[in-house]
Amino acid sequence: MTSDERSRGSHAPKFRRLAAVGHGGMADIYLAAARGVGGALKLLVLKDLRPALVRDPEYRAMFQREARIATLLSHPNVVQTYEVGSEDGRPFIAMEYLEGQPLHRILRRVYQPPPLPPGLPTAMHLQILAELLAGLHYAHELRDYDGRPLGLVHRDVSPHNVLVTYDGQVKLVDFGIVHLAGGGDTEIGTFKGKAAYSSPEQVCGEAVDRRSDLFSVGVMLWEALARQRMWAGLDELTIARKLEGGDIPALPADAAATPALRSLCASALAVDPARRPATAEAFREALELHLGKSAPSPRAIGAMLADIFAEDRANLRGLVEAQIRRARQAHDDLPVLDLSDPSGLAESGPGDLAHPDEPTRRDAPRSAEAPQEPSPPRPSGPHDATWSGVVAPARRPTPVLRWLPWALGAVAVAVSASMVFTTGSEEHVGTDMSAEPAVLEPCARADKPVVELSGEIERSARLTCDKVYRLRFVTFVRPGATLTIDPGTTIVGDRDTGGTLVVQPGAKLVAEGTRERPIVFTSEARPGQRRAGDWGGLIVLGKAPTNLRDAEGRPARGRVEGIADGGEYGGDDPEDSSGTLRYVRVEYSGTELGPNNEINGVTFAGVGRGTQVDHVQVRHAADDCFEFFGGTVDAKHLICQDPGDDGFDWDLGYSGRLQFLLLRDGAGALDTTAGLEGDNDPGGSRNEPRSAPTIYNATLCGRGHGLEHEHYGMLLRRGTAATIGNAVVVGFEAPLDVRDRDTTVALRGGLWLAHNFAAPLAHAEIPGGERALADDDFGVDEAALLTAAGARVEDPDLPGCADPASLKRFKPRAALHAGAAAPPADGFFAADADFAGAFRDEADDWDAGWAVWADAPEDA
Structure with missing residues (x-):
């Protein structure tokens, strides 16, 4: 038969x-x-x-x-x-x-x-x-x-x-x-x-x-x-x-x-x-x-x-x-x-x-x-x-x-x-760990062999730049193992299997590229055929605290939605280290795990401040560029280009520090909701630790006013706290929206809010209004908050910021010093960054050499 x-x-x-x-x-x-x-x-x-x-x-x-x-x-x-x-x-x-x-x-x-x-x-x-x-x-x-x-x-x-x-x-x-x-x-x-x-x-x-x-x-x-x-x-x-x-x-x-x-x-x-x-x-x-x-x-x-x-x-x-x-x-x-x-x-x-x-x-x-x-x-x-x-x-x-x-x-x-x-x-991936450190000359080869990468990495392993690694299915770096990725290495995500890399608590990812040789995670498709959601993404899990609680109110571990057993995270070590991400690009990620559930470009879940994150770009993601589920990880020089949802999202008690953030919500973006979006937890509880990141020097470039969906520069809700200073917000329906009773925000100097799209400071909250225009923040007046913080409502003159066709770097023609505040002198923040936005001026080149702005088919 x-x-x-x-x-x-x-x-x-x-x-x-x-x-x-x-x-x-x-x-x-x-x-x-x-x-x-x-x-x-x-x-x-x-x-x-x-x-x-x-x-x-x-x-x-x-x-x-x-x-x-x-x-x-x-x-x-x-x-x-x-x-x-x-x-x-x-x-x-x-x-x-x-x-x-x-x-x-x-x-x-x-x-x-x-x-x-x-x-x-x-x-x-x-x-x-x-x-x-x-x-x-x-x-x-x-x-x-x-x-x-x-x-x-x-x-x-x-x-x-x-x-x-x-x-x-x-x-x-x-x-x-x-x-x-x-x-x-x-x-x-x-x-x-x-x-x-x-x-x-x-x-x-x-x-x-x-x-x-x-x-x-x-x-x-x-x-x-x-x-x-x-x-x-x-x-x-x-x-x-x-x-x-x-x-x-x-x-x-x-x-x-x-x-x-x-x-x-x-x-x-x-x-x-x-x-x-x-x-x-x-x-x-x-x-x-x-x-x-x-x-x-x-x-x-x-x-x-x-x-x-x-x-x-x-x-x-x-x-x-x-x-x-x-x-x-x-x-x-x-x-x-x-x-x-x-x-x-x-x-x-x-x-x-x-x-x-x-x-x-x-x-x-x-x-x-x-x-x-x-x-x-x-x-x-x-x-x-x-x-x-x-x-x-x-x-x-x-x-x-x-x-x-x-x-x-x-x-x-x-x-x-x-x-x-x-x-x-030890576990080795395509190289001999007993050998001397890999030389970088083979990075330029055009005929690199493709090595499939899937399963579980249980011992220390190394990816070298003389090969291209094809990430298939969900690959786990197991606790106790360190996956080292050499500068110039390319990892392509398999489209059919939604290749995803998960670094489990107790494991480490040491991905240290250089300005000249960044590490690139991208789609396996040919240039010009790549699309957001082609593969999974990068998920880093750690042992730092979250505010998750079980039915009895006891601390509980989290689980990354859509990842089977092996996606658990959280603990009690705020200094936990999951390794290093430096000069890394993540492109065309965001495989759909279920309805309205895609993998983010880079997910940090319960990641501690012992993890080093600096110079990371996520571009063309089907969901958020960067998501922080609890934890204490700090990060600098983050670029989000064309996200499918939010640029930078936090939840579950995240309390880290972020500096020099750039969002470019261009024509290729799918349905961006906010440049910054924060919650204490999905239920809006008062669970501790409370979400309370400190963010300085952000440039958030939206796509304009009058879009069919809500489009905010900063959306804070569900009981989060946040300190935000020296920000430039351009091209959003409103620069700030605060929701829910327990949500609080401390705004510091140097806020620039472009008026070139006739965007108001905040929605007029009218009972019975459409699209969340009704009073949802118990009387918080966002316009008054911004005004009290010395926000300047004028065009900050950032070339290309609100022009999706432009490939310029969104840098001010002159430094935006007026009203800017010096970031905290706590050893993490660059204390001399007393200017608004991610760049001091046109000469500020922290994005040069490793970040990519050209859209397909030009990008390789």
Whole structure:
């Protein structure tokens, strides 16, 4: 039966999607219930081709290729696909729902400090590998319906892609980068996979056959016997060079291995494929011969797993039952599924967390695990990136089921950063950290190789200017890791997957460009075709205070909306450091996460004042340029060009200091509301710490008077406080609007308000008026506030400020000194900036060399 024959069109759907658990570039993933006879339900996992791609021939062909393989797979040691079809013209793959854990997480748990004695028993580890080999042999022998061998090679065999269920089954998963004989899926000379588990021929981009997968199992056997990583302490380039040179490490002398096992391991790791076992079945038989009667039963394996992950399993069951209970409230005909004594929803907290989005080359991760200190031995996968295991581990169960971890199976589930691998104490991205600092001459090359960047960066890493990095999906810099970006480096965001970089609390981003060689985050599209919202953006999370409170009024951590687990932020350290941003441009960002919810150009959430931010430009963002959710971070020399909403936005108790801000709300802007917009929190509470930034020397250039939407230079509301001095506000419907009872503002000298658009000082607040013209500030008179602060209502003569066609720098022809105030002499503010606006005069060139003003197609 074909997919079209299975399509039910407008008929009642067979599957009820209970929770969205993953959104990749090609597919949406759901935990679902299938209706059976008599209303019985069966939990399963659905993968749907995204609606926007249904009519795209390339994506549809990719999805159908994956589905074709999935339908042929039927073996106890390979994840099972129940059905391939379509509903309302949208293709889907329905797969079994598995309760268990991937092998890499099992190894992490049993070897994490203090290790669980005796770790994972060697016999049990070998039995898991034997079961894996049984599934792998089946896949290698797979034939199509006409009996023709497919010549399948998995190419991503690693601990991440071996699932062990709580009843002791072992399942091979992730056929996302599978190679088929004659399939044309990978060109010779290219590499896909994880270097730490790849064969020499795979790393070199040569033709591969089933024996390449056996080398990968050989690496896993080496690690099982040695109880350590085979390539510990080496970066991926070093691994690749050693593989290319045939330099394979020998099994340590103290490894618990018989001579026969040593010989088998050496054979599997032979550089020459002809010297390896001929088949996975022969490899399995040799392992089982060694195990003999000592081979543990599936029941024993399952019992061990259920014991060490008992709390995790209970947490997940509680989440599943809670979601079905919610679904029943929305649909009375949906019965409650009995999951046997669930523990219920648990509170969110720090710790290990299963990954909610099982990534493939097209469906990559959208969340990350919390950090765990490395401690040898630690035989885990090259990312320790969690692809699921369908449970939320004990220390950080998720309270929101739409981000529920899941066991996806044949939908590829490996974290797939082509050049990102954790190989020991450090993680490296496209370079060798042991080398000398990168020279900058290669920055000028026109033929830079493109390196894909996705997954999780768990150890210190470096991006170098001799490459272009393609950011796919959500990439996390994990706590304890530092991502260093060299001057002149370009990172392009993938349009299909909404590439986003998230720096988690406890991690650092050191992006220090120079005036001559800024660091650029931009769209992967060609110049002239770039648009706001092409990719995600830059999100920096820290441990500084916010004013978020839970239901009992206790301090609570925040969560970046739209980012799955891994988007938490906040703490109690106002001096926290998330690294450095200096001479950085962020362009065409703002992927839509949901209705009216886009990622900002740069988001600082709970970021402390130990973070250094200076000379950062955001241009053509689909939402705000800069957003500050709580925290204390200070920043200077910020440029916002053509935002989709606000220029500079703060909330949740932000109390940092900002100086030299420039907003240019040009013709390419989408729907700017305000140059500066501030709230205490969304509910307008009096929670402490109160939002109270101090801002000096801002130039805010709007698009004129009489626009169809509200358009303010400064919009302060919901209980925020603010100190604003030496500002120039040009081309807004009104320069200042204060709303809500507890909102306060202290205005300091040097305020210039252009009248060239006949804009009033403030709206006339008339009861019953339209567009928030009614009294919304309990009698605050903005015009009186501005007048009392000595505001000058005249054109400050800034060339190009209110002219979207102009590419000039918005600098005054003469210094705007009249009435300006000296900023606080507190060590942060430039105390000699006693002038209004972001620039002293035409000679002030802090934007020169690194900032870009030309619109597409001129900008590169």
